[in-house]
Amino acid sequence: MQIIYSDQFSQWYVGTGECLDSIVAKRQQSVLSVNFATSSCSVRSVQARFVELWLYVIQRDITAEMKEKNPWHRPLIIFIAILIALGIIALVATAVVQNKPLQPQKYKYGIVLDAGSSHTAVYIYRWQAEKENNTGMVQQIHECDVKGKGISSYSSSVERAGLSLRECMEEAKEEIPIWRHRETPVYLGATAGMRLLRKENASVSDQVLSSVEGFLQTYPFLYQGARIISGQEEGAYGWITVNYLSDNFHKARATMGALDLGGASTQITFVSQQQVESPENSIYFRLYGKDYHVYTHSFLCYGKDQALKLAMAQQLQTSDLPLRDPCFHPGYSQERTVESVSSSPCVSGSPALSSHANFTHVGAGNGTLCHSAVRRIFNFSHCEWGRCSFNGVFQPPVEGQFGAFSAFYFVMNFLNLTSDTLEESKEKLGQYCSTPWAEIKQSYPHIKEKYLAEYCFSGVYILTLLEDGYSFTSDKWKDIHFIKKIGGSAAGWTLGYMLNLTNMIPAEAPDAPPLPHAGYVTIMVLFSLLLVVLLLLCLKLFCWPACTRSKHII
Ligand SMILES: O=c1[nH]cnc2c1ncn2[C@@H]1O[C@H](COP(=O)(O)OP(=O)(O)O)[C@@H](O)[C@H]1O
Ligand SMILES: [Ca+2]
Numbered sequence: 001m002q003i004i005y006s007d008q009f010s011q012w013y014v015g016t017g018e019c020l021d022s023i024v025a026k027r028q029q030s031v032l033s034v035n036f037a038t039s040s041c042s043v044r045s046v047q048a049r050f051v052e053l054w055l056y057v058i059q060r061d062i063t064a065e066m067k068e069k070n071p072w073h074r075p076l077i078i079f080i081a082i083l084i085a086l087g088i089i090a091l092v093a094t095a096v097v098q099n100k101p102l103q104p105q106k107y108k109y110g111i112v113l114d115a116g117s118s119h120t121a122v123y124i125y126r127w128q129a130e131k132e133n134n135t136g137m138v139q140q141i142h143e144c145d146v147k148g149k150g151i152s153s154y155s156s157s158v159e160r161a162g163l164s165l166r167e168c169m170e171e172a173k174e175e176i177p178i179w180r181h182r183e184t185p186v187y188l189g190a191t192a193g194m195r196l197l198r199k200e201n202a203s204v205s206d207q208v209l210s211s212v213e214g215f216l217q218t219y220p221f222l223y224q225g226a227r228i229i230s231g232q233e234e235g236a237y238g239w240i241t242v243n244y245l246s247d248n249f250h251k252a253r254a255t256m257g258a259l260d261l262g263g264a265s266t267q268i269t270f271v272s273q274q275q276v277e278s279p280e281n282s283i284y285f286r287l288y289g290k291d292y293h294v295y296t297h298s299f300l301c302y303g304k305d306q307a308l309k310l311a312m313a314q315q316l317q318t319s320d321l322p323l324r325d326p327c328f329h330p331g332y333s334q335e336r337t338v339e340s341v342s343s344s345p346c347v348s349g350s351p352a353l354s355s356h357a358n359f360t361h362v363g364a365g366n367g368t369l370c371h372s373a374v375r376r377i378f379n380f381s382h383c384e385w386g387r388c389s390f391n392g393v394f395q396p397p398v399e400g401q402f403g404a405f406s407a408f409y410f411v412m413n414f415l416n417l418t419s420d421t422l423e424e425s426k427e428k429l430g431q432y433c434s435t436p437w438a439e440i441k442q443s444y445p446h447i448k449e450k451y452l453a454e455y456c457f458s459g460v461y462i463l464t465l466l467e468d469g470y471s472f473t474s475d476k477w478k479d480i481h482f483i484k485k486i487g488g489s490a491a492g493w494t495l496g497y498m499l500n501l502t503n504m505i506p507a508e509a510p511d512a513p514p515l516p517h518a519g520y521v522t523i524m525v526l527f528s529l530l531l532v533v534l535l536l537l538c539l540k541l542f543c544w545p546a547c548t549r550s551k552h553i554i
Contacts, residue, residue: 019045080534087531091524098520106130109176110138110502111186111221112494113165115212117193117264117303120146122168123494124175132504134250140489142175144168150263151208152193158207162215169219181220188212188226189497191234192264192303198228200345224501229493231298234260235267236283239294240496240505242403245486249288249505259404259470259480260493261411261462263305264346268389268470269296272396277385281394289509297393301346302465304407304458310377311457312361313347322360327370327457329437332363334453363437367430370460378469390469398470402480405491411458412482414447422467422477429459 019041036049070076110125124142131137146168154161176184190209198205205228213226229237239258248255257270272295276282285292301310308327315323316338335358342353378390389395404412412418415432417425433456444452466472472480483491499505 080537084531084534087527087534091527091531094520094524094527107180108132109180109184110498111172111176111184112498113168113186113188113212113216113226114492114494115151115188115190115194115226116262117150117152117191117196118262118305119148119150120165120168121494122146122165122172123490124172125489125495125498127504132502134510138244138489138495138499138504139487140485140495142171143490144171150193151190151212152197152205154208154211155197155201155204158204158211160211161208162211162213165212165215169216172221173219176221182222184221185224185498185502186216186219186221187224187498187501188216189229189233189494190227191229191493192231192262192298192300192306194228195231195300196264196306196345229497231265231267231300232280232283232296233497234265234493235269235296235298236285236294237493237496237500238267238405238491239269239296240285240287240499241489241493242405242483242486242491244496244499244505245489245491246403249290252288252290254400255292256481257398257400257402258491259402259408259466261404261407261465262303263407264303265298265300265306266302266304266465267296267298268395268398269294270399270402271295272399274396276394276396278394286507287505289507295396297389297395299391299393301344304411304454304461306344306346307374307377307461307465308454308457309341309344309347311373311461312341313353314376315373316341316353316356316359321356322362324362324364325370325457326364326366326368326373327433327460328361328363328365328453329433329435329440329456330363330365332361332365332437332453334361335359336361365434365436365456367426367433367456367460370433370457371464374457374461374464375468378464380468389471395470398472398476398479400479403483403486403491404466404480405483407458408462409482409484409491411455411462413484414451414455415459417459418482422463422472422474425459425463425477429456429463432456432459 022037024035106129107126108129110127112123112125114121114123122142122144123140125138126141127138144167146164148164151161151164154164173181194205194208197208209226209228213223216226217223235258238260239255242258243249243255246256247253255271258267259269260267271292276293276295281295281297283294283296285294301307311327312323312325315325322333337358338353338356341347347353379392380388380390382388382392383394384392385394387395387397409418415425415429417428420428437453440452441449466477466480485491489495
């Protein structure tokens with residue numbers, strides 16, 4: 001069937017159909033008159049034909065009216081079509097850039113050896129090559145604990161100091177892709193054990209460093225030096241590490257203080273609103289466009305192993321033998337040489353110690369007496385500054401949240417005191433210290449006996465150092481967070497050291513960061529919705545008149 005419109009006569013001529021001989025339709029105003037010349041049609045099919053014609057007429061007239069009213073109709077359609085095309089290109093481009101797969105060769109690597117007083121650990125870090133200046137981008141991917149003691153213990157066979165690192169350095173070769181070896185920096189930083197050795201014998205400490213240097217240079221990595229870092233650096237880099245891993249620099253949030261307890265030294269580092277009176281305790285950083293005035297102090301000889309020697313030496317000088325030590329469990333007994341205590345450069349200068357060669361170290365298990373004994377290794381009596389922690393060292397009042405790591409974590413975690421109040425910790429520790437040694441050994445058969453025997457002392461030492469030494473009062477205790485890792489990377493000075501030496505923390509904020517994931521998703525969804533709306537609009541504008549523009553309906 002065919003309908004033909006004639007402009008000339010304002011009439012539709014409809015061809016013949018199954019049952020229609022001819023149809024002539026005419027519209028005047030809103031009245032459509034149709035003449036059907038039928039031969040054998042039913043009334044129903046004539047009615048249907050009439051409705052069809054009526055709809056066609058209305059549609060045609062509306063389209064004509066729209067065209068007349070809106071001369072921008074066609075350009076609008078073209079504009080919307082261009083918008084849709086651009087939108088699709090933008091969506092695809094954003095998705096491609098954002099989801100670009102990271103190829104393994106896009107990663108860079110760095111190795112830092114933490115040559116501590118008790119042992120050496122090798123850390124391997126990895127970061128995306130193009131994102132070096134963004135915070136939170138460097139991650140620890142591997143940690144290897146070197147077997148045996150720290151490098152400072154090799155003073156009588158220095159060549160073994162380097163060799164002791166072999167296993168962990170071989171692991172590093174395995175962990176890092178071969179094509180990255182030559183450009184992967186290796187740093188070795190030695191801490192308080194080597195500081196003490198240098199004090200005792202500078203030439204031997206140099207020989208130990210030469211030994212590790214020679215050994216590290218046999219590896220294909222980019223050797224960047226082996227040195228003894230200062231206590232100030234150790235504190236500062238620990239602070240950088242915890243705040244970098246917590247993303248505090250990037251988000252310009254309040255920073256977190258850092259508390260590091262080693263075997264031979266301990267560090268406290270935090271941002272203080274008060275003036276840092278002593279220049280040697282003050283460090284200034286400009287990071288990501290923000291200034292940080294940081295207080296730091298490293299107490300040499302106040303790591304937990306040297307503190308134990310100090311406490312034992314103190315007791316040896318003032319009490320009869322055998323030494324009844326309240327910081328060791330009842331029933332504990334150990335033969336020791338006086339030399340094992342007095343040989344430390346932290347202890348030397350105590351003449352009374354030389355009168356005996358050996359002594360029996362007996363546990364008396366008493367938390368309160370242990371606290372008194374530990375307090376005696378701190379000097380609280382002189383202070384030249386407005387405020388001191390101990391031993392005449394300036395310290396402003398502690399402020400904000402603190403991350404306490406290394407031995408702070410190991411000990412408090414073992415004693416299950418990481419989420420207790422100060423009072424609860426004292427109470428639980430008192431009970432633990434008075435538990436018989438035989439019972440302790442039975443309860444923890446898999447823990448190294450040296451560590452196990454010392455947890456009572458270490459726990460009491462930590463509480464005393466934090467409360468009496470640094471003035472973390474009961475109300476501030478909750479601000480101390482005992483942590484081992486943050487987001488898979490160990491809390492410690494090594495990461496901060498590497499970030500600093502590779503210039504990965506810029507002084508000024510880098511250019512705007514790429515879209516965060518939430519922003520990316522939001523933009524993609526909004527753009528998609530907009531496109532759908534535009535598409536529908538275009539269909540409505542484009543298809544409808546296009547469909548009706550024809551003067552023929554088939
Ligand atoms: O699992 C553990 N339990 C208890 N103490 C631990 C554990 N692992 C390491 N430590 C202790 O943590 C301390 C780490 O000190 P480190 O060797 O880093 O010395 P430094 O930082 O003073 O040079 C040592 O006292 C070591 O005995
Ligand atoms: Ca350490």
